[in-house]
Structure formats: structure tokens, C-alpha cells
Amino acid sequence: MIKNYRMVLEYDGSRYDGWQKQGNTEQTIQGKIEQVLERMTGQAVEVHGSGRTDAGVHALAQVANFHMDGKMASKEIQEYLNQYLPEDIRVITLEPAKERFHSRLNAQEKTYLYRIEMGERKQVFERKYIYGLYKSLNVEAMERASAYLTGEHDFKSFCSNRKMKKSTVRVLKEIEFEQQGSRLLIRYTGNGFLYNMVRIITGTLIEVGLGQRKAEDMKGILEAKDRNQAGFTAPPEGLFLEQVRYNV
Structure with missing residues (x-):
């Protein structure tokens, strides 16, 4: 069964070309997370962020969501991500979300x-x-x-x-x-x-x-x-x- 997951991330953007995945660089936050999820599931997983932070910009609490097979417990997914993501990206929380939740479209306010x-x-x-x-x-x-x-x-x-x-x-x-x-x-x-x-x-x-x-x-x-x-x-x-x- 496919589930929607919502996570909160922190990252040091110093060495990245921003959040959004781009064709001319592999150094993006979204790209790094999707690589690990694909490694875990064996198939492509698209991650949606609440906003596209620019190159060099940091996040204390970026919110993102993604859909994938719900066989693994949320805690296991979080632990897997934190094990294989670079040390300058960390998943703070990860939990199932409502099917229609979208981190960018549902965001009401940002600071x-x-x-x-x-x-x-x-x-x-x-x-x-x-x-x-x-x-x-x-x-x-x-x-x-x-x-x-x-x-x-x-x-x-x-x-x-x-x-x-x-x-x-x-x-x-x-x-x-x-x-x-x-x-x-x-x-x-x-x-x-x-x-x-x-x-x-x-x-x-x-x-x-x-x-x-x-x-x-x-x-x-x-x-x-x-x-x-x-x-x-x-x-x-x-x-x-x-x-x-x-x-x-």
C-alpha cells in the first residue's frame, strides 16, 4: 500500500546548489534524499519540499513529503535516511501524513x-x-x-x-x-x-x-x-x- 510521508529536515546548505534537483549538478538536497530513498526501495521516489532554498542557504526545519510503499515503519525509514544521508542533512521527524498533504501547496506561513x-x-x-x-x-x-x-x-x-x-x-x-x-x-x-x-x-x-x-x-x-x-x-x-x- 502506497503511503504519504511527511518529514522535517535540517541541513547545512554551504556545499549545495540549493534544494531543487537540477540536471547540471548532483549537489542538491532534494537529489541526495531521493538517491537514498531509491536505494532503500529500489524505485524512484519524488520528494516535495515546502520551498526551494537557494544555493548556500540553510534550513532549521524544512518540511517535505513523499509517497512510497508503506511496508517499513516510519522510524525505520527515518533511521535509514539518517544512516545514508551526508552528515550535513538530517531528518528530525518522519511520520505518515494524510493522503492529500503536500508540503508546498498546503504551507500557510513560513519564517x-x-x-x-x-x-x-x-x-x-x-x-x-x-x-x-x-x-x-x-x-x-x-x-x-x-x-x-x-x-x-x-x-x-x-x-x-x-x-x-x-x-x-x-x-x-x-x-x-x-x-x-x-x-x-x-x-x-x-x-x-x-x-x-x-x-x-x-x-x-x-x-x-x-x-x-x-x-x-x-x-x-x-x-x-x-x-x-x-x-x-x-x-x-x-x-x-x-x-x-x-x-x-
Whole structure:
């Protein structure tokens, strides 16, 4: 009997070309998981993720689902995956799901975390998991700027895919700032995110924090619907998919 399984994963994206399987590389998270499942079952198994994290981006709680023969217990499948997956990918939980559950289509809300080091140097053992800006930021100005972005907007200016044909309207529910010594943590919660959207917003907010833009500029950037009007794309190492929420 074919069953639908739902799993939560964490991974270090440093050496991967993103989540999504691609024809020109074997270094993807989806590809690695599907290889192990095929080895276990003897047949191809397609894994669906809640979202396509970019190259170099990490996940604390990516959600994925797949269908396969339900002969093995969930715990056995989880243990097999963790035994044969690379050490930088781990299955935290794995359990049977409702037949119609789909990790991407049923996702209601996602939270991304971006970490910035404002001090003189990164801690050695965290160097792959934080952006080394090494400059002080005016967080109060960044908070004022972020207020223009919350709510429902067309985020076309904050999307790297310039040929995007689908709607670029999203709801950004909340942007939270948290200072931990010389580190700044920014959390973005919304109903969905465009290609590079979090990293472009972060780069633009950093420019506000450095005094290179005014907080009020955000309104015009949104209205322009032009990627060239927004700031730089912050590097991937500071970004984590932190949480995905469902109603099912």
C-alpha cells in the first residue's frame, strides 16, 4: 500500500546548489534524499519540499513529503535516511501524513531568519552561518523601513527573477529584529517568498542601516516594481528557513 510521508529536515546548505534537483549538478538536497530513498526501495521516489532554498542557504526545519510503499515503519525509514544521508542533512521527524498533504501547496506561513555579524570578525565555528558585515547598523532606521514592507504588496522589486510571469504579490506578515551583542537577527514571516526576496529585502534594509538610503525610500521601491531600485542581494550564508506552518 502506497503511503504519504511527511518529514522535517535540517541541513547545512554551504556545499549545495540549493534544494531543487537540477540536471547540471548532483549537489542538491532534494537529489541526495531521493538517491537514498531509491536505494532503500529500489524505485524512484519524488520528494516535495515546502520551498526551494537557494544555493548556500540553510534550513532549521524544512518540511517535505513523499509517497512510497508503506511496508517499513516510519522510524525505520527515518533511521535509514539518517544512516545514508551526508552528515550535513538530517531528518528530525518522519511520520505518515494524510493522503492529500503536500508540503508546498498546503504551507500557510513560513519564517526565514537572517543573521548578520556587525562586530570585527565572525566566530570561527560560525563563519558559514552568518553574514560578516563588520559594520554597525542603525537598527531603528531599519525597523522604520521594514514597516513599509509589512502587509500585502507587490514585491516585484525584491525578486531576482525578472521574467516572472506569475503574480509577485505576497503578504509579509511580520519583520522582527533581535540584537544579540554584535549580532543582528532579522526574522521574516509571510505566506510565501519570491526568488531571493528575503536576501534582497535584507540587503536593502542593510543599506538603510548604513545610512545609504532613507527608511522612506521603501515606499518608492515597492511602487517601482523594478529590481534595479532595490538594494544588493545579501549573501546566502546568513539565511535559514526557520519554520513552516500548516493548518493540516
